[in-house]
Amino acid sequence: MPRLRALVATAGPKLGAAAAVTALVAGAATAVTTLDTPRAAAAAALCDQYAKATTADGKYRIQNNRWGTAEPQCVEPTATGFRLTRADGAVATDGPPKSYPSIYWGCHYADCTPGFTPVPASGSTFGSVRASVAVTYPAPGSVAGEWDAAYDLWFDPTPRTDGQNTGAEVMVWLGHAGRPQPVGRKVATVALAGATWDVWFGNTGWNVVSYVRTTRTSSLDLPVSTFFDDALARGWVQRSWYLTSVQAGFEPWTGGAGLAVTSFSAGTGAATSPTPTANPTPTASPTPTVTRAKRPTSGRPVCSATPRTDSAWGAGAVQTVTVTNGAQARTGWTTVATLPAGQTVTNLWNGTWTQSGRTLTVENASWNGSLAAGATTTFGYQLAATGSTATPAAVTCS
Structure with a gap:
């Protein structure tokens, strides 16, 4: 097709x-x-x-x-x-x-x-x-x-x-x-x-x-x-x-x-x-x-994602995720994180996102998908929390 x-x-x-x-x-x-x-x-x-x-x-x-x-x-x-x-x-x-x-x-x-x-x-x-x-x-x-x-x-x-x-x-x-x-x-x-x-x-x-x-x-x-x-x-x-x-x-x-x-x-x-x-x-x-050519995904990581909490209060937090590219230029990235129980993202910037249950999937925005080797970009989000405001234990990147 x-x-x-x-x-x-x-x-x-x-x-x-x-x-x-x-x-x-x-x-x-x-x-x-x-x-x-x-x-x-x-x-x-x-x-x-x-x-x-x-x-x-x-x-x-x-x-x-x-x-x-x-x-x-x-x-x-x-x-x-x-x-x-x-x-x-x-x-x-x-x-x-x-x-x-x-x-x-x-x-x-x-x-x-x-x-x-x-x-x-x-x-x-x-x-x-x-x-x-x-x-x-x-x-x-x-x-x-x-x-x-x-x-x-x-x-x-x-x-x-x-x-x-x-x-x-x-x-x-x-x-x-x-x-x-x-x-x-x-x-x-x-x-x-x-x-x-x-x-x-x-x-x-x-x-x-x-x-x-x-x-x-x-x-x-x-x-x-x-x-x-x-x-x-x-x-x-x-x-x-x-x-x-x-x-x-x-x-x-x-x-x-x-x-x-x-x-x-x-x-x-x-x-x-x-x-x-x-x-x-x-x-x-x-x-x-x-x-078109395919864009392969291999078993060896080529990008990583690191979350941090910028601010937190009893019922929510603002967090930022830094996406770091690997050794080869790429166009487009996707991160997937399992949020701690009780967290719901209410707003996200520098990316497009969906949340299904505790799974938060974020893709690049139109302006930050192309990354040179070793380059970084960030996206951030605000969340409402009924429990912990901690960052996800891990965020995967592809």
Whole structure:
């Protein structure tokens, strides 16, 4: 969908959203030309870096989307999805994945599926939007690799059909292998769609909300509002925003050949597995598209946050948190703190914030998100307290 995933893997220690980033990949989009396989080669694999094909029923787009590596990768379109037939190379698991081969409904930058119009989350149509995906995992031992299988829901404050979405990316992980973890930190565990999901939250210039199924599944079919409504209750998406894309695919860090999306459908009304048809027919897309780089979060901290109390009285306090960047420049930061019992933030400056129970999540403001190596910035807040006015025991930064 518009953009290239916002996930991240973490090395070794770290459970809870990717603690920090050792190498923040630039958020600026890089212009590339979409390459479509010639119409005559309808059954051929898509091996060019950004090669795409339209499914035979004309509803969806399949993309190779090899944006994070120069090693060969090939996607073989099928009647109802695609198969990853070649996935050479490997990238460090403390950074972004090497690609996101996927199938989508909606807009990937300016490349939209036929007749698609962004769907307002405030309208009645949104409640009827369903997504269905089925995937195949190679048998244990038959393929080496570290990857996740996920579908993405993208939201923008405007009915955007090109460029980078700035609202939120809601990711739904059906399964994963190895060390990959989502952007940000694990903040909750919820029961949705008949299963248990770990909820992760981070920000890479837009909110990244990830739902990681605690037990792997090979299929999912449900209204997209299921996960949107949970994210809405947490303050991470807005009802006034628009759904701009639904994607399903894989993010490999190492290996990945043999993974497959065996069926996919998305749109208004009940989603059902597509009826097998002829091989997808590639179509020409002369309009350039743009892809963005991921911003990785690794298991090694790259920023820290230190709280202090500036003043306190019986029923409240004013506190300041200093955010210190690590050894590499970054754009955007997020802090998460568990406030002492009885504390409620009433006002906060130099950041945007949400409080859920005792969890206070603060993201950078528009003017203090870009930090050079070793640079610092601060935000402050006033709180009301029915108990202790102490600072949080710890504030994490990513």
